[in-house]
Amino acid sequence: MKKFINQPEAFVDEMLKGLLExxxxxxxxxxxxxxxxxxTDISKAGKVGLATGGGSGHLPLFLGYVGKGxxxxxxVGGVFQSPSSxxxxxxxxxxxxxxxxxxxxxxxxxxxxNFDMAAEMAGMxxxxxxxxxxxxxxxxxxxxxxxxxxxxxxxFYVYKCAGAKAEEGADLDEVKRLAEKAGSAVRTMGVxxxxxxVPEVGKPSFIIGDDEMEIGMGIHGEPGIRRGKxxxxxxxxGEMLDKLLPDLPYLSGDTVxxxxxxxxxxxxxxxxxxxxxxxxxLKGKGISxxxxxxxxxxxxxxxxxFSISVFKLDDELKSLLAAPARTPFFExxxxxx
Amino acid sequence: MKKFINQPEAFVDEMLKGLLExxxxxxxxxxxxxxxxxxTDISKAGKVGLATGGGSGHLPLFLGYVGKGxxxxxxVGGVFQSPSSxxxxxxxxxxxxxxxxxxxxxxxxxxxxNFDMAAEMAGMxxxxxxxxxxxxxxxxxxxxxxxxxxxxxxxFYVYKCAGAKAEEGADLDEVKRLAEKAGSAVRTMGVxxxxxxVPEVGKPSFIIGDDEMEIGMGIHGEPGIRRGKxxxxxxxxGEMLDKLLPDLPYLSGDTVxxxxxxxxxxxxxxxxxxxxxxxxxLKGKGISxxxxxxxxxxxxxxxxxFSISVFKLDDELKSLLAAPARTPFFExxxxxx
Numbered sequence: 208m209k210k211f212i213n214q215p216e217a218f219v220d221e222m223l224k225g226l227l228e229x230x231x232x233x234x235x236x237x238x239x240x241x242x243x244x245x246x247t248d249i250s251k252a253g254k255v256g257l258a259t260g261g262g263s264g265h266l267p268l269f270l271g272y273v274g275k276g277x278x279x280x281x282x283v284g285g286v287f288q289s290p291s292s293x294x295x296x297x298x299x300x301x302x303x304x305x306x307x308x309x310x311x312x313x314x315x316x317x318x319x320x321n322f323d324m325a326a327e328m329a330g331m332x333x334x335x336x337x338x339x340x341x342x343x344x345x346x347x348x349x350x351x352x353x354x355x356x357x358x359x360x361x362x363f364y365v366y367k368c369a370g371a372k373a374e375e376g377a378d379l380d381e382v383k384r385l386a387e388k389a390g391s392a393v394r395t396m397g398v399x400x401x402x403x404x405v406p407e408v409g410k411p412s413f414i415i416g417d418d419e420m421e422i423g424m425g426i427h428g429e430p431g432i433r434r435g436k437x438x439x440x441x442x443x444x445g446e447m448l449d450k451l452l453p454d455l456p457y458l459s460g461d462t463v464x465x466x467x468x469x470x471x472x473x474x475x476x477x478x479x480x481x482x483x484x485x486x487x488x489l490k491g492k493g494i495s496x497x498x499x500x501x502x503x504x505x506x507x508x509x510x511x512x513f514s515i516s517v518f519k520l521d522d523e524l525k526s527l528l529a530a531p532a533r534t535p536f537f538e539x540x541x542x543x544x
Numbered sequence: 545m546k547k548f549i550n551q552p553e554a555f556v557d558e559m560l561k562g563l564l565e566x567x568x569x570x571x572x573x574x575x576x577x578x579x580x581x582x583x584t585d586i587s588k589a590g591k592v593g594l595a596t597g598g599g600s601g602h603l604p605l606f607l608g609y610v611g612k613g614x615x616x617x618x619x620v621g622g623v624f625q626s627p628s629s630x631x632x633x634x635x636x637x638x639x640x641x642x643x644x645x646x647x648x649x650x651x652x653x654x655x656x657x658n659f660d661m662a663a664e665m666a667g668m669x670x671x672x673x674x675x676x677x678x679x680x681x682x683x684x685x686x687x688x689x690x691x692x693x694x695x696x697x698x699x700f701y702v703y704k705c706a707g708a709k710a711e712e713g714a715d716l717d718e719v720k721r722l723a724e725k726a727g728s729a730v731r732t733m734g735v736x737x738x739x740x741x742v743p744e745v746g747k748p749s750f751i752i753g754d755d756e757m758e759i760g761m762g763i764h765g766e767p768g769i770r771r772g773k774x775x776x777x778x779x780x781x782g783e784m785l786d787k788l789l790p791d792l793p794y795l796s797g798d799t800v801x802x803x804x805x806x807x808x809x810x811x812x813x814x815x816x817x818x819x820x821x822x823x824x825x826l827k828g829k830g831i832s833x834x835x836x837x838x839x840x841x842x843x844x845x846x847x848x849x850f851s852i853s854v855f856k857l858d859d860e861l862k863s864l865l866a867a868p869a870r871t872p873f874f875e876x877x878x879x880x881x
Contacts, residue, residue, distance in 0.1 A: 225820030472809035483562030
């Protein structure tokens, strides 16, 4: 294990301390707990609160999207571990302004259990909570079983669109409708070529050959759909989109946003080589790209690999995607629509 | 070599093609050459032009800072290779609006030679060119020999401040003064724990033991000042700042900006662990941090490691740093001063 850390068991605490110190103008902790992150500028005048949460090791996920135009709070777990329902509740209480709170989080059993419990506890404190569970990894369950799919990088689009809608002053039902609409318009497919070492475990999460890749691997190393020899980038992208595009399906005449997301160790240069091929394939199918995002949006510590998310836009989603946002990990000026 | 590429010799061309496609709203190529990158929104009404250039493999360096509030153009070389003077000239011609052009680039012999030649050729075409050569890596030459130092991540601050000044409408002499002033206020120190593989070379740039680090290593794998066992993160940061802070020197009462920059494969979580310790050391010395940047600002493909840059601010530099900027790799809303 070759990492810039101190004691492995202090890793998450020290990371959060550094993060809150670096971004003290934008983020603070709730209830005196660094694992409960909230915006410093929550208006008490009131808008619907948006909360997320999840394990550490995925920056910018999850807390990196807390900020203006996106989320209001995030509960943080250990590396690849769900945060506790108590922490979720503290975040909920800190961000509720009387208009209710929407939970948006990825489909993992620990998170589902804890967020459900937190929602129940919040209800007992008279805070109305609704939930949207994001799951768009086409490799994790077949078409027809969408509810079993894991949530990965595509959750960025759900945060962005629901966050922009909440910032406009929409009510909880309307913000939830947008989260559902955005979530159902996105699909993601990933590929990995190297494992990740969780500090407290100290050894690789899986073994993969020096010349191998695994298509469809999850962001915690969950099994993918095919392991084989690493192919040239263009073939990898082709195989990913062959599986991804028919799933929604994305069709000629559609307008989409594309997110090519690095999992950690893969250089940005390689992500652009992949984007180039993805753009070529989409153009060949008559699908237009409105906005491309290329970079690290949902990682798995030092795993090498990337994912491609495709997000189908209509006028409503396009205008929400184009709205400005300002978080410690994602700043976007208003896009021209 | 485990990379998402096609033919190694096509790597840079394909990366640039993807990048221009992804960011066609902000970037375009000059003279029909994808290695000559310019802003799409250069005002012909005129401001001083800012150009940079350098080898590929360092994204966001160099071309990633071409955009509003920062640079106007960038010439791009092969991986770790200087761009040609012809390409530098094409960029110069494309961005000059009659007010002259400032070159800001890192101190590497190939770049110095080619930028000098490009400046001479531009002079023959009646374009006034001035240059600022950035070099702030304290590990690369001792105090007193600052002119021999390599330019690394700290060049970000030079781009930011000179770019903001040019955007205000300042003339060439004034923009150059700001580049010099910013460059002389920044110092950087790096550490690496794994090598990089240049696609066309196909093997690691150097060998380092499974338990070793090299303090002061350059972003192309240039030798550092000490190789030894990898220490806990806090000790590594302590050793880096022990060397860096006395160099300017940074003293009690100073206000600085800090940049903790990942070299490629190091997770953002580890960068925040390092930032936490850096902030603690600075606070202990009575140095205040105005703004922290943590992330990937100058990389070396998939090298694992990071650098710390410290930038001393006065009111003028602070207000330029705080100005908004919008490039494909760096967006910043106006900061509160």
